[in-house]
Amino acid sequence: MSIQQTPNWLMQRAYLTPDRVALQKDNQQLTFQQLHENVSIITKKLHCLGIKKDARVAILAPNSIQMVELLHACKYIGVITVLLNTRLTTHELVWQIEDADVEAVFADGNYFDLLGDSSANVIPLEVLNETQPKEDGLCIQTEFELGKPDTIMYTSGTTGSPKGVIHTYGNHYYSAVGSALNLGLHHHDVWLACVPFFHVSGLSILMKSVIYGMKVIIHEGFDPKVINHSIQTENVTMISLVSTMLQQVLTDLKESNQTYPEALRCVLLGGGPAPKSLLERSKELGIPVYQTYGMTETASQIVTLSPEYSLTKLGSAGKPLFHSQVKIMNEGKMQESLQPGEIVVKGPTVTSGYYKREEATLASIQDGWLSTGDIGYLDEDGFLFVLDRRKDLIISGGENIYPAEIESVLLSHLSIQEAGVIGKDDDRWGQVPVAFVVATGITESEVKKYCLERLAKYKVPAEVRFVTELPRNATNKLQRHKLQEYLR
Amino acid sequence: MSIQQTPNWLMQRAYLTPDRVALQKDNQQLTFQQLHENVSIITKKLHCLGIKKDARVAILAPNSIQMVELLHACKYIGVITVLLNTRLTTHELVWQIEDADVEAVFADGNYFDLLGDSSANVIPLEVLNETQPKEDGLCIQTEFELGKPDTIMYTSGTTGSPKGVIHTYGNHYYSAVGSALNLGLHHHDVWLACVPFFHVSGLSILMKSVIYGMKVIIHEGFDPKVINHSIQTENVTMISLVSTMLQQVLTDLKESNQTYPEALRCVLLGGGPAPKSLLERSKELGIPVYQTYGMTETASQIVTLSPEYSLTKLGSAGKPLFHSQVKIMNEGKMQESLQPGEIVVKGPTVTSGYYKREEATLASIQDGWLSTGDIGYLDEDGFLFVLDRRKDLIISGGENIYPAEIESVLLSHLSIQEAGVIGKDDDRWGQVPVAFVVATGITESEVKKYCLERLAKYKVPAEVRFVTELPRNATNKLQRHKLQEYLR
Known part of the structure; x- marks a missing residue:
């Protein structure tokens, strides 16, 4: 028999090894049994808030025990969790929240302001704390269907627009x-x-x-x-x-x-x-x-x-x-x-696809490869x-940066006619992004400031170089590898 | 994505950890790479013998490196391996070989005689050694479909007739x-x-x-x-x-x-x-x-x-x-x-069913339980x-013994009218089988000798007790638990 389900992981752990420590942060420790009990309460609070199976709920928070509890609670209900990068700008976050059809965003207090003015349904974690648990009508996933979506994380690509990677x-x-x-x-x-x-x-x-x-x-x-x-x-x-x-x-x-x-x-x-x-x-x-x-x-x-x-x-x-x-x-x-x-890689950890991006999925994954x-x-x-x-991927301090995403922001500025971004070696971060622009009437610091309003800080070009033209091939496609020569 | 295939296990090991020791017996050691190479040769020999994917091949041998190699070679081809218990009698073995539609039985030299006169296609392991490898037209399973049958092992049940448990x-x-x-x-x-x-x-x-x-x-x-x-x-x-x-x-x-x-x-x-x-x-x-x-x-x-x-x-x-x-x-x-x-148990290790016993499978397994x-x-x-x-299961030295199987042999003797078998505590073996019979004109040693010709030695009753009647319920069903009182 092939496997289709497993018991709910945390529930099974609370049964098999209740007294082992599951989580520790600063001076706080939780056993698997305690974690399960906390998660059960949060599950009832989510239920009270009307969060239902198969809904998409986003979390915007740094690492914390509460965040982990919320993550497990979403699995108990069968909610698909969208994990948001706390380093992103409002603009980037709202884009992902809308793209993923998120019903509610649970935001840590420190990050609440980022979304305060957006149209998203943002619920501060403090509000969740104060919500009354509701048990009536609650249905818990005691088993996980391995083929079903569990989480979504956004990653950009060569096109510049981020795609939601579904993890089952x-x-x-x-x-x-x-x-x-x-x-x-x-x-x-x-x-x-x-x-x-x-x-x-x-x-x-x-x-x-x-x-x-x-x-x-x-x-x-x-x-x-x-x-x-x-x-x-x-x-x-x-x-x-x-x-x-x-x-x-x-x-x-x-x-x-x-x-x-x-x-x-x-x-x-x-x-x-x-x-x-x-x-x-x-x-x-x-x-x-x-x-x-x-x-x-x-x-x-x-x-x-x-x-x-x-x-x-x-x-x-x-x-x-x-x-x-x-x-x-x-x-x-x-x-x-x-x-x-x-x-080209194959295996059971390969994503089932990009959320609502059938074409991109088919272009990337064929016969499981x-x-x-x-x-x-x-x-x-x-x-x-x-x-x-x-x-052209730039990896800076472990974060992936896609040049196309930065270029599309640069090109949205009226004073910039052309833009090309590449990575430059950096002792501390491995690489940092550098922008080459064809532009008039704008300074380097103005370009950086413009980017900072629209892009996560780590994506903002460390340098902006003004050039008269960008290297392009016969079909007018930007040749980023030639920009490396400009750099040298 | 749920998992459907894995890479062929031994081939993957020969790739990932070629130099680790896989097997040791007496003074012989084989690394995963060496094991893979030996198995590849045996695969070609099986191919030469006309053994094809999905065929059922039986192995009758004690633990040895050659037996392990043959087991893996069967997986390389996609043959379903029937593992035969070397302690069984000719009669029991032939029954299983026929029931499993076995095309060929590979038998260790010491066990060859057990099947020498049967109609089964028995190939001594020595003959396999001398077979020429053939590569042409050979197709190797580089991936295993997890849902597919891999091995079959026989186990008796309350009915007395053994059933082939399929392991995927x-x-x-x-x-x-x-x-x-x-x-x-x-x-x-x-x-x-x-x-x-x-x-x-x-x-x-x-x-x-x-x-x-x-x-x-x-x-x-x-x-x-x-x-x-x-x-x-x-x-x-x-x-x-x-x-x-x-x-x-x-x-x-x-x-x-x-x-x-x-x-x-x-x-x-x-x-x-x-x-x-x-x-x-x-x-x-x-x-x-x-x-x-x-x-x-x-x-x-x-x-x-x-x-x-x-x-x-x-x-x-x-x-x-x-x-x-x-x-x-x-x-x-x-x-x-x-x-x-x-x-009642559930999980991905539960058999997909009994070979050719749909009814028995449905009676035992429902919704995966x-x-x-x-x-x-x-x-x-x-x-x-x-x-x-x-x-009524008797466990003797780790071997399962089903009373119904012994009873059906006893009842096949013309002098025995009724038979009931139960387990008796034993210091060495945990339990041993004891038979209660209603019979005329036969001695204990004759009964044992009769059983010894038809049953593996460990199944032969350690004691035979002659009684005038067996305890039965209203519907005439044997009440084995009451025999325990006879024993005391």
Whole structure:
């Protein structure tokens, strides 16, 4: 028999391992039983607010226990949760809220103002707290249908307009199982979560927590000193980081003349390729770094490199997780090893599609194979090397930035005739966006200010360069790779 | 997306972890890469013999590397493997071979004679060795469809005639994953297999090996001294045993004044309830015993008790694996906690059904819920207590014995008019079968000899008692529970 349902994950955990710690934040700890009880109450409050199965509800909040409880409560009801990036502007948020047909947005107090004037149905988390629980007529999902949508996260693409990536229960489930088959699973594992839950790298930690019965230590923000203290004193065995974070914790570690306890058995490193020097420093310090390759569309890592290969296969993203497959395609043909081409992946963590974007879904996924848009090759041993992330993708501090999205904002300014955006190497962030514009009567700071009103801060060009024309090919298509030459 | 396929397990392992040891027996070791290469050759030999996808092929052999290779080769082709119990008689074997529409039986040399005179197409393993590999036209399953049948194992029932339990790829896959989510998964895990691979307790170890990438140490037979030596010198972390085996290894351990290394982190105990004294001795010796409840129909364990509860919840079988659910039913109604009733289970390891027994399948499985026929209850904390195994089931040294099967052999003798079989407690085997017969002109030893020609040795009644009548109810149905009073 193939699997179609599993028991509701948190409910099953509250039954199987009620007394294990599920979540910890600052001085607060919740067991799976306590978490289930809190979630049950929130479920009744959502019911009182009229939130029904299959509705789309958005969450705009930083990492917190309350956010996790709300996430689980949505699963209890069968609501599809849209996870909003707290770094976005009002304009970007409203766009996603409308696109996802969201019925209600639960917003943390600090982010409420961002949406205060919008037409969205915004409910501050404080209001949810004060809502009376209602039980009458409430129907709880005691089982999860693995094929059904669970969450939606937006990611931009080459077109510039973000698309809602649908994650089914199955996507999250197999991501957790595939990771366990690769990294192993110990009874005393504790995962430190300092990456945001509105990204799949963070959300996947929460799914692992209930599927494994594992404690998660939640950090709201990223402070290298605080993270290092947590690792050193709280029996952390696993942590998810992006390169810039790893760099910062290692620097702090060196400055404070400390090392990590042996209990730390996995640093799961995502968000783009890691610099060689960083991997070498990690190796010297005996830190077990697992490099990963993945994207929102694959519900986090789909290819991982074990620490034993981190230097011998330097630059490689590793091999696929147990359920997944990778092939390299070029003009409809599978490439031999060492021959580059588009990276195409398959497996049960691949998204079922983009919300309301049938055409884009069909263009990306065929027969279960997802065309990533990234370029790479497999070596003789089957290790994946990523040569180029999705055409023109800029990865800055673990956040994906799509040039087309910034260009479309730039072009909306009346004084800008043409615009091209590329990534520039940056010691701290990996990359930062740089804009080339053909414009008259506007200064660099005016351009930046205009962007800042419309784009998340990390997307605002670090530099704006004024040029007389942009490199284009015969069909007038912008040749961004030529802008790299302008940069040099 | 729900999962429908996985990559071929062994092929994926040979790709992901080629150099890890997959199998060890005596002085021979095979890595996953070597195992894959051997299996590929056997696949070509099977192809040469005309064995095709979806055919049913039987294996009659004790635990060996060659048997494991053949098992994987069958999966490569998509053959459904029927696993035959080497302890059965010719009569029993031929019945199963015919019932399963087996095209070819691969028999170990020592067991070939059992089938030598039958009409079955029996191929000695030596002949397979000498067969020339053929590649032309061979089609390998590079992916497994989880819903498709993989293996068949026979189990008797209350009717007395054995039924072929179909295990899909998915049954085996989720059994391995469910076990890992419960027991954890360490990179250095080594599983000792001394239970036969023709039982699901043994077969499931092999499935775990390729799904986890884990080393399995194969023992052909069970010798407590040899097993203890293996545990003490070969870094064994996990072992599957039945109670009588555990009793014997503990006795040997005591006699030789030794203990087990700390590396041994799990003794998975199946095959019926364990005596309290055995659990207490294990606890004293610091041996982590996980008691399990399961059956062929659930592809091995479905409920497990962790060592920390082995004495506080003494007598309990534990809680279900993560994907599985247990409920207690009585006259169509779900029972409250502490109320006994039939144990009914659900989950992705539940068989898709009995081979060619649609009616029996429908009678046992409804909406995914399998009626086990066992009686039990759940306590206030949700721990399962099994009161009575499947009506009248006798468990002897981990082997299931169904009274109806023995009774039907007894009744086939012209001198026996009536027969009833029940289990009697036995220090060594847990239980042994005892027969009550109404007969004339036949002695106890003649009855035993008659049975020995038709039944596996472990099924032959240890005692035959002659009575003038058997206890029957108003509808003339044999009341086996009343025979227990005769015994006392």
